[in-house]
Structure formats: structure tokens, C-alpha cells
Amino acid sequence: MKKQSDWSREYKAVRAVQMAFDLSSDIQRAFRVAAVMQDLNPSDMVRKVLGLSYRKKRARPRLTVTLHEDDFVALAERYDLSPEDRAAIRERVSKELGTFAKTFLPDHGD
Numbered sequence: 209m210k211k212q213s214d215w216s217r218e219y220k221a222v223r224a225v226q227m228a229f230d231l232s233s234d235i236q237r238a239f240r241v242a243a244v245m246q247d248l249n250p251s252d253m254v255r256k257v258l259g260l261s262y263r264k265k266r267a268r269p270r271l272t273v274t275l276h277e278d279d280f281v282a283l284a285e286r287y288d289l290s291p292e293d294r295a296a297i298r299e300r301v302s303k304e305l306g307t308f309a310k311t312f313l314p315d316h317g318d
Contacts, residue, residue, distance in 0.1 A: 239253050
């Protein structure tokens, strides 16, 4: 059985309200760039600007992308791998993204 404090945290999470704002693409871009520059996600950047509490560092700093079956086929072909070898595809994609980052920001390699 969960402790009372565990339930109160869940209750607060359920009562949270997500708000969306229709802002120009320039304003959205400014928040995304500012967030990246400060190692925050855009939502935490908004909270920071509004003077609300926020996470100082991203909980899980990672990039995500949705891949479909045909994407795995294309990537497998690109890397000369089997489409079923998703671990190898993931590894090669990670290396390629790292290479891009090093060429894009040569002074900020790992």
C-alpha cells in the first residue's frame, strides 16, 4: 500500500492543467533556442520566464524521433544492415548524429 504522501503527489499531478499558447513561430523559436542554450526543455524555459519553479537540468537529456517500418528499411539500406537489427541501426544513427553535432558545433564535441 502506498503512503499518504505518495497519494498526495499523485493527486497534485492529476490536478495539473496543461496550457497551450498560440504564439508566432519567431517567439516559439526564441523559447526553443533559449531553452537549448540553458539545457532546459521549452516548458521549463516558459516556467523560468514566468518566475515559476522548474527543473534546473533536463531529467533525461535525449533526442527522440519516431521511426516507422519503412524508416528502418531505409536506414538498414543506408548502413548496409538488416532492418530487424534495430540495436545496430540505433548505434549507427547515434554515431551519425554525433558526427553531425561535432561538425555543426566543432568547439562543443563530447
